[in-house]
Structure formats: C-alpha cells, structure tokens
Amino acid sequence: MSHDIHLHHITRVEGHGNIVLNIKEGRIEELRLEIVESPRFFEVMLVGRHITEAPPITSRICGICAISHTSASIKACEAALGITPSREVILLRKILMHAEVLQSHILHLYLLVAPDFFRVGSVIPLAKSNPDIVKRGLRLKKAANEICRILVGRHVHPIAMTIGGFTRVPTQRDLEEVRKVLEMAIPDMEETIRLFEGIDLPEFNRETRYCSLKEAEEYALYDGRLYSNDGKSMEVQKYREFITEEVIEYSTAKHVRSGDSSIMVGALARLNNNYSHLSDKAKEAAQRLGLTLPCTNPFMNNIAQVVESVHCIYDSLRLLDLLSSAYPYPQSPTPYTLKEGQGVGVVEAPRGTLYHEYGVDEKGMVRSVNCIIPTAQNLANIERDIAAIVPMILDLPKEEIERRLEMLARAYDPCISCSTHFLEVKFIE
Amino acid sequence: MSEDRPLIIGLGNLLMGDDGVGIHTVNELRKRDLSESVDMIDGGTAGIGLVDILSSYRTVIVIDAIMDRGDSLSGIKLFSPDDLLFREEDGDYSIHDMELTSVLRLMKALAIEMPDIKIIGIPATTIVPGVGLSEECGRFVHEAVDLVMAMINLIKIDYRDIVKDSSD
Numbered sequence: 001m002s003h004d005i006h007l008h009h010i011t012r013v014e015g016h017g018n019i020v021l022n023i024k025e026g027r028i029e030e031l032r033l034e035i036v037e038s039p040r041f042f043e044v045m046l047v048g049r050h051i052t053e054a055p056p057i058t059s060r061i062c063g064i065c066a067i068s069h070t071s072a073s074i075k076a077c078e079a080a081l082g083i084t085p086s087r088e089v090i091l092l093r094k095i096l097m098h099a100e101v102l103q104s105h106i107l108h109l110y111l112l113v114a115p116d117f118f119r120v121g122s123v124i125p126l127a128k129s130n131p132d133i134v135k136r137g138l139r140l141k142k143a144a145n146e147i148c149r150i151l152v153g154r155h156v157h158p159i160a161m162t163i164g165g166f167t168r169v170p171t172q173r174d175l176e177e178v179r180k181v182l183e184m185a186i187p188d189m190e191e192t193i194r195l196f197e198g199i200d201l202p203e204f205n206r207e208t209r210y211c212s213l214k215e216a217e218e219y220a221l222y223d224g225r226l227y228s229n230d231g232k233s234m235e236v237q238k239y240r241e242f243i244t245e246e247v248i249e250y251s252t253a254k255h256v257r258s259g260d261s262s263i264m265v266g267a268l269a270r271l272n273n274n275y276s277h278l279s280d281k282a283k284e285a286a287q288r289l290g291l292t293l294p295c296t297n298p299f300m301n302n303i304a305q306v307v308e309s310v311h312c313i314y315d316s317l318r319l320l321d322l323l324s325s326a327y328p329y330p331q332s333p334t335p336y337t338l339k340e341g342q343g344v345g346v347v348e349a350p351r352g353t354l355y356h357e358y359g360v361d362e363k364g365m366v367r368s369v370n371c372i373i374p375t376a377q378n379l380a381n382i383e384r385d386i387a388a389i390v391p392m393i394l395d396l397p398k399e400e401i402e403r404r405l406e407m408l409a410r411a412y413d414p415c416i417s418c419s420t421h422f423l424e425v426k427f428i429e
Numbered sequence: 430m431s432e433d434r435p436l437i438i439g440l441g442n443l444l445m446g447d448d449g450v451g452i453h454t455v456n457e458l459r460k461r462d463l464s465e466s467v468d469m470i471d472g473g474t475a476g477i478g479l480v481d482i483l484s485s486y487r488t489v490i491v492i493d494a495i496m497d498r499g500d501s502l503s504g505i506k507l508f509s510p511d512d513l514l515f516r517e518e519d520g521d522y523s524i525h526d527m528e529l530t531s532v533l534r535l536m537k538a539l540a541i542e543m544p545d546i547k548i549i550g551i552p553a554t555t556i557v558p559g560v561g562l563s564e565e566c567g568r569f570v571h572e573a574v575d576l577v578m579a580m581i582n583l584i585k586i587d588y589r590d591i592v593k594d595s596s597d
Contacts, residue, residue, distance in 0.1 A: 042444060045558060057560075060444045060473065094496050107477060123529075127538035134539060157473050 045368040051364045067100040068349035073358040075345025088329035089165040093160040098312035103144030104350035110313040143185040164334020201299040209261040210269035219277040236346040255380040262380035265352025268305035282311035338364035383386025435488040438472040447553035447566040451492040479532045496552030508548035
C-alpha cells in the first residue's frame with residue numbers, strides 16, 4: 001500500500017503548518033510536521049525596549065492566551081527586578097489564569113472538538129443542528145471572559161495587569177460579581193460533563209514524558225517547580241536543563257525534548273502530574289468521564305480539558321474566599337527600582353508550560369529574551385504519535401484515516417488561529 | 430441588543446505591522462471628542478469573542494486590514510457582511526475575514542440578531558512581525574478616520590430622522 005498523505009494546515013497571519021506523510025508498502029518513508037511559528041520573532045521585537053513594555057507587548061502574541069503571556073512576562077520582569085508581589089496579587093492572578101484556562105478549553109471543546117463527535121465538518125453545521133450545545137459553549141466562554149473583564153478590564157490584551165500588581169485593585173463588589181458569574185456557570189459545566197460522558201474516543205496509547213509545573217499544596221497553573229513524570233524536578237530558573245530546544249530543518253518552530261524523549265504538555269500532562277491536587281468536583285468529573293490516571297492516550301487530552309474546566313470554576317470560588325477574607329488588602333502595585341538582572345517567568349497556559357526569560361540592564365532596558373510556547377513543545381510528540389498510530393489504522397477507509405489523524409492533532413489543541421478550518425487532508429496515490 | 434450607541438471596533442495584531450492598522454485607526458479616533466456618542470474597542474484578535482461584542486450593539490463599524498490576492502489595491506474599501514459571506518474565493522479580502530466571516534456565519538446559524546455592520550478595509554502592504562505601520566498603509570489612516578467620522582454623522586442624521594418621524 002502506498003500513500004502520499006498531505007495534511008494541509010490552513011492558518012492565518014500567525015503562521016501555518018503541514019503534515020507530510022509518505023507511506024510505501026505499509027511503511028512510513030517520510031513524516032514531517034512543518035510549522036511556521038512567528039512568536040520567535042516577537043523576542044527580537046522586545047530587545048531594546050523598556051521592561052515595562054514587555055507585558056503589554058507579549059499580551060498581543062496570542063488572542064486566546066493573553067493572560068498567560070502577560071502573567072509569564074510579568075513574572076519574568078519581577079524575577080529580574082527582585083520584586084515579590086503580595087499574596088493577594090498572586091491570588092488574583094491565579095483566578096485570572098483559571099478564567100483563561102476555562103475560556104480556552106471551552107472554546108476548543110465546543111467549537112473545534114464537538115463537531116468531530118457529531119460527524120459534522122465544523123461548528124457552523126453543529127450550530128444549525130444542535131444550537132443549544134453551541135450556545136452553552138458560548139455562554140461558558142462569555143462567563144470566563146466576563147471574569148477577566150471585571151478584574152482586569154478585558155480578556156484579550158488585559159490592561160490592569162502590571163509589574164508588581166494591578167493598576168486597579170478590584171473592589172469587594174467586583175469579587176462578588178465574579179462569584180456570581182462562576183456560580184451561574186456551574187449548571188452549564190455540569191451539562192458539559194454530561195455531553196462528554198457520551199463521547200467515544202479512539203483507543204491509542206503511547207508512553208511519553210509529561211511535563212508541567214508542580215506545587216506542593218495545590219494544582220499548579222500559576223506557579224511551581226518544573227516536573228516530569230520520570231521524577232525530574234527543578235527550579236524554573238534551570239529550565240534550560242529541563243528541556244532542550246532543537247532547530248528542525250523543515251520548521252521555523254524549534255522542537256523540544258526532555259532528555260532523549262519528546263514531551264507532552266497541556267491538560268493531560270498536568271493531570272498526570274498533579275491529579276491529587278484537583279478539587280473534589282473535578283476528581284468526581286474525571287471518574288464520571290472514565291479518565292484513569294496516569295493516562296497515555298493523547299485523545300484523552302480533550303477529557304482532561306473538561307476536568308480542568310470543572311477545577312477552574314470550583315478552585316476560583318476557593319480563591320475568592322481567601323481573597324474576600326483578606327480584604328481590604330494592600331494597594332498595588334508593589335513599588336520597585338530598576339536594576340540589572342535576569343529573570344524567568346513560567347506559567348501553565350491552557351495548552352501547556354509557557355516560558356519567558358528576560359535580561360535587563362540597569363536602566364530597565366530589555367537586552368535578551370527567550371520565549372518557549374506550549375504548541376512548539378508538543379510538535380515533536382505529535383510527530384511521534386502520528387508515526388505510531390498510522391500503522392494501526394492503515395487498513396481503515398481513507399476518510400476514517402483522515403478523521404483519526406485530524407482528531408489526534410486536534411486533541412493537542414494547537415493554537416486556535418492555526419486550528420480553525422484545521423486540516424485539509426489530501427491523498428495522492 | 431442593548432447598546433443604542435454605535436460601536437467602532439478595530440481588528441488586528443499590533444505586533445504584525447500593517448495587520449494592526451484597524452487598531453491604529455481606532456487609537457487615532459480616540460483623539461477626537463467622540464466618547465459621548467460612540468463606543469470604541471481595540472478588538473485585537475478577539476476571535477469568537479466577537480460574537481458577544483457584535484451582538485451587544487445595533488450599529489457596528491469594523492475597521493480591518495485588507496490584502497489582495499490579485500491586482501494591487503488602490504484604496505480603502507467598504508464592505509457589508511454579505512460581501513464576506515457570499516464573496517467569490519478570489520479578490521479582496523479582510524485579513525481577519527476567516528475570523529469575522531466565521532463569527533458572522535455562527536451568529537446566523539444560531540439565529541442571533543445581527544447588528545447593522547459596515548466593514549472598512551484598509552490596504553495593508555507589509556504584514557511581518559514588527560510594531561508600526563508601513564508608509565503606504567499609514568497614509569490611509571487619516572482617510573479612514575474621516576470616513577468613520579462621516580459615517581458616524583450619517584448614523585446620527587438617520588437616528589434624528591427616526592426620532593422626528595416617530596414624533597410626527
């Protein structure tokens with residue numbers, strides 16, 4: 001059996017990619033995941049600018065993960081300048097990270113994944129056949145965006161997050177408003193669990209290295225040590241020892257590995273590493289959804305996203321309780337003086353671990369930048385998965401092979417601007 | 430529908446050169462004394478979040494960068510949603526039309542009430558990572574501002590006419 005399979009990946013300005021797969025006599029002769037990633041160029045854009053410009057500029061790297069980029073950027077700046085933000089500032093940032101993970105996961109699950117399970121080409125026919133499902137997804141996304149609007153002005157490119165804290169500290173009334181939004185989202189979240197309880201995902205298991213942040217006391221999204229499931233654990237400052245970036249000839253995005261293995265980051269990796277710290281409601285959801293951990297099926301990343309969405313709602317309510325009891329808290333931002341320094345900021349963005357590292361001079365001018373985004377970290381692993389799954393599905397009809405490969409790549413939730421109108425599969429025989 | 434005031438929204442990525450011309454235009458409009466009569470939003474790359482924004486207004490002016498797949502563009506173009514929804518494959522297109530068209534299609538499929546939308550397309554020449562507009566694209570910003578001002582005045586006139594008609 002011979003196939004040249006081209007999975008052409010249509011994207012917009014942020015970049016594009018293709019999967020090229022050449023199979024002869026049932027053997028893979030060629031497999032490449034070609035990706036063009038522009039965030040590498042954003043690094044150059046920051047050099048020579050003042051450190052205070054870094055968070056608002058990096059918030060524009062991605063419309064979906066604006067809070068994550070802003071948070072990682074602010075953490076890198078604070079590390080470089082030796083600033084320790086207040087406990088309340090950190091609690092607020094954690095709620096914002098929860099809101100962003102929730103909106104991003106919901107967007108992926110309802111608008112990109114759900115059409116697969118209803119056997120329709122996109123969310124548009126799904127909206128016609130099952131409008132209530134799509135409307136529920138939009139309501140949940142709106143709830144998450146609303147939380148960001150209340151706390152930092154807006155979700156896309158947040159305006160109140162700054163080095164040392166917030167330019168505007170939310171009032172008690174704001175916090176109550178956030179609580180109401182979260183409580184109103186619970187019934188829709190319950191329906192979401194019910195929807196995904198009935199989903200039948202392909203059986204495919206391949207062991208890999210799962211990397212994420214890990215904290216001693218709570219489910220790590222905003223802070224923690226670097227951790228992989230082979231037991232490696234280290235401070236974020238040593239991230240260059242934790243993962244290695246490789247230049248790949250056919251991709252402008254570097255591939256990433258940990259030791260001799262490709263890695264997976266994102267919801268499933270986080271659950272594999274941090275399950276014990278999930279909220280009780282999220283653990284209950286994992287059980288109902290048949291997610292047994294550790295899990296080595298990348299398709300289950302979709303289910304892991306449902307579980308994390310549940311966690312984000314309930315854990316935000318817990319964080320709100322902590323914040324409310326601390327009110328009135330110190331006005332932020334924490335004052336600071338500019339100085340020469342090097343800082344690393346790491347958060348768990350919806351799609352996985354996000355690294356920012358800046359070097360600044362004594363006047364606060366940025367002299368060096370390194371950013372590693374989650375989608376780039378998953379690329380090598382997606383290639384390995386495709387290589388492992390193709391021999392198992394070659395006997396299936398073409399349409400089903402296409403569908404499985406599309407679903408596999410989608411399960412990793414690559415950046416939405418790259419995955420709307422995702423993979424157009426062409427067989428050339 | 431909640432807002433009677435018109436919305437002016439710029440789309441694009443400020444870090445991708447001319448791609449951000451819609452936002453540059455909105456920033457220029459902010460210098461005019463319009464806050465009493467219109468809402469202005471830097472829509473950035475809001476994506477599907479546009480559904481909530483668009484459905485909250487009766488009248489919307491979208492400002493976006495456009496590129497051409499064939500001949501070079503001569504100037505600013507005015508589109509309606511139908512131009513995006515039913516256009517031919519080739520020809521002028523908004524850089525974010527995949528986003529905007531998908532959002533409009535989704536609103537239609539869900540029977541969400543659609544505001545009156547006008548799309549101002551500004552020709553982009555340099556879409557590469559970088560802050561700031563190319564000279565060619567930058568020249569169109571003031572023209573786009575004037576066009577928006579004229580459109581706002583038109584909306585005001587229409588509104589007054591409606592009020593006048595109903596009181597007759």
